[in-house]
Amino acid sequence: MPIHEKSLIRPENLREQDELVIDGVDVSGHWSTFIETRAVTDYNEAMQDEIAALAGGENIHRCWQCGSCTNACTVHAVNPDFNPRYWIYLIRLGMEDELVRDKDIIWQCVSCNKCTDACPRDVVPEAVMKATAHWLELKGHVDKKPSTHFDEGFSAQVIETGKIEDGLVVRDFFKRMGDPFRPFKEPYLVAMITGIAKRAPIGYLLKMGLALVVRPRTRGWAPARKGIEEYIREVDAKDRKALGLPAEGGH
Amino acid sequence: MSQPVLIVGGGPAGLSAAQALAAVNQKSVLIEKEDRLGGAPILSGYAKLVPSHEWASDAIGGMVARVEGNPHIEVRTGATVKAFSGGPGDFVATLSDGSKVEAGSAILATGFTHFDSVNKPEWGFGTYPDVVTTTQVEQMISSGGGIKCPSDGRVPDRVAILLCVGSRDRQIGREWCSKICCTVSANIAMEIREMSPETNVYIYYMDIRTFGLYEGEYYWGSQENHKVKYVKARIAEVTSDGKRLLVKGEDTLVKRPISIPFDMVVHAVGMDPNVDNMTLSAIFDVELNRWGYVGRQNAYATLAETSRPGVFVAGAASGPETIDDSIAQGHAAAMAAMGFAMSGVKDAAE
Structure with a gap:
């Protein structure tokens, strides 16, 4: 079946056969390209409950598809493919394949919360976008995004010591991103480091140097750390259980 | 006198x-x-x-x-x-x-007379025993028999309710809205969910007319409290894959064809003269x-x-x-x- 409007069809739905004869007719090759069905063939009934179980997704079932969120959306104004109303609909009906198709856009939410203000049903679409991004990560549909790596390193440091050491945050981030020497390759970072080294008072530099070797800690932090860790474990276990995932697993 | x-x-x-x-x-x-x-x-x-x-x-x-x-x-x-x-x-x-x-x-x-679904043969009533009308579901509930597929008596895992069957349909000379079917269907959907919580209920609509005060209790209530799902879709046909019913049509919000398996399909029949x-x-x-x-x-x-x-x-x-x-x-x-x-x-x- 020749197709003249291939640009209208998703590339993954185009099928060419190397050798195929049907009822004596050779339908191989480019001029007999087939199109896979684009019909939605089932609903994943667990999907709405899964998103609703994650922090922020609780009110998703209230949506009545008015589109106020998409109309209000900062990102939608720049990228029309960013469409919270549409994704909420897909989630509510369980059209998983359709949602996953947009996995590389969903995380672009800038959390301006204009949608939250506009929503007449208190769905809190911004929180739903977060829950959805989290769901995509937990389900393994997407790799951890840079901001998740950053958050994890940042949180780990706070949990561990009760303090933030800026240099360590930056170094830890690039280590988590798989390239510990990145700071020395990024001109803006090199400029920043040399700038500080040149201009900062000696006492401050000494303090920074010391912090590199001896990590400062909040006094009496251990009980807080224990409490936080326990809470994180609980939430994580609850989320993973709601999504039917094995209990182990990272943040 | x-x-x-x-x-x-x-x-x-x-x-x-x-x-x-x-x-x-x-x-x-x-x-x-x-x-x-x-x-x-x-x-x-x-x-x-x-x-x-x-x-x-x-x-x-x-x-x-x-x-x-x-x-x-x-x-x-x-x-x-x-x-x-x-x-x-x-x-x-x-x-x-x-x-x-x-x-x-x-x-x-x-x-009035209930619309006879046989007049919409493409939606499977009369062809498949598990395609029923809202009247039949009312009877399943009122008789205490529960929601069961007529073909083999199993409790349906998934039920589709098709709205506007015999209403707002110029093709078969029914140009009126029967007024009650949206609200009745939402009510039935909630009753199904109550009687059989493991049954998922989908309502296929072109518009929802749970008019007046029914908006809150029925349209919202069915979604918020009973997790009934509303799909904006026009149904082309109800057929079967041999095991379950297949509801085919277009999801007009996603702009994609759908072909979804169901255990039971309910026609929300309108009111004929x-x-x-x-x-x-x-x-x-x-x-x-x-x-x-x-x-x-x-x-x-x-x-x-x-x-x-x-x-x-x-x-x-x-x-x-x-x-x-x-x-x-x-x-x-x-x-x-x-x-x-x-x-x-x-x-x-x-």
Whole structure:
């Protein structure tokens, strides 16, 4: 079946056969390209409950598809493919394949919360976008995004010591991103480091140097750390259980 | 002595008219073609009614009991009107058993007929046993039998309710909205979810018309409290993959074709004009409107007037109507009919 409007069809739905004869007719090759069905063939009934179980997704079932969120959306104004109303609909009906198709856009939410203000049903679409991004990560549909790596390193440091050491945050981030020497390759970072080294008072530099070797800690932090860790474990276990995932697993 | 009012039809509108007339000591004769009173809610075995959530057998059954025990109301079941002559104040109706009833005026409360889904063959009713109508689901609930697939008695994992079956469909000459089906379907969906929490219910709609105060309790309530899912889709056909039913159509919000398996498909059937309306029109010499319901003459002055003076109409006989509005119209028709029945008194006094 020749197709003249291939640009209208998703590339993954185009099928060419190397050798195929049907009822004596050779339908191989480019001029007999087939199109896979684009019909939605089932609903994943667990999907709405899964998103609703994650922090922020609780009110998703209230949506009545008015589109106020998409109309209000900062990102939608720049990228029309960013469409919270549409994704909420897909989630509510369980059209998983359709949602996953947009996995590389969903995380672009800038959390301006204009949608939250506009929503007449208190769905809190911004929180739903977060829950959805989290769901995509937990389900393994997407790799951890840079901001998740950053958050994890940042949180780990706070949990561990009760303090933030800026240099360590930056170094830890690039280590988590798989390239510990990145700071020395990024001109803006090199400029920043040399700038500080040149201009900062000696006492401050000494303090920074010391912090590199001896990590400062909040006094009496251990009980807080224990409490936080326990809470994180609980939430994580609850989320993973709601999504039917094995209990182990990272943040 | 005033003449009695002839009331044709013992459903909510007719019962209400009789009750209203009796309340002011006006006699009436209530003619019902079936062997018992109650109309569609009783005869078709409806379950819980909108908006009271009372069982039809309690709510409408109560109306029946009040009418049957009232000395001002003469109930004639198993009877139809065969001929109707005379004029306002002195009508004579000839019944199917040959007896004659003198009446000062008449109220047609002859109701509607459920749309027969066989007239939409592409949606599978009559072809697949698990394609049923809202009436059948009402009966499943009211009989206490529970929601089960007729084919093998299994509890459905997934149910689709198709709205606007026999309504808003110019293709088959049904250009009206039947008004009640959206709300009834939302109500049924909630009842299914309550009776069988493991059953998922999807409602396929083109618009949702849970009008007025039904918006909150039924449209929102079904989604917020019962997790009923609404899909904006037009259904092309209901077919089968050999094991389950396949609902095919287009999801108009996602703009993609769908072909979704279901265990049970429910047609939210609309309200057709009563199949007897042509006969009624001829016997009572009243005009039908362009859709085949008994025509109303006036929307703002005297309610319930037909094209024939002294003959009034109430309830779903004149178009799709809710039970509570049918009851209100029964009262309105009673008020109008009483004036004609009382004119006999005036004549005698002069």
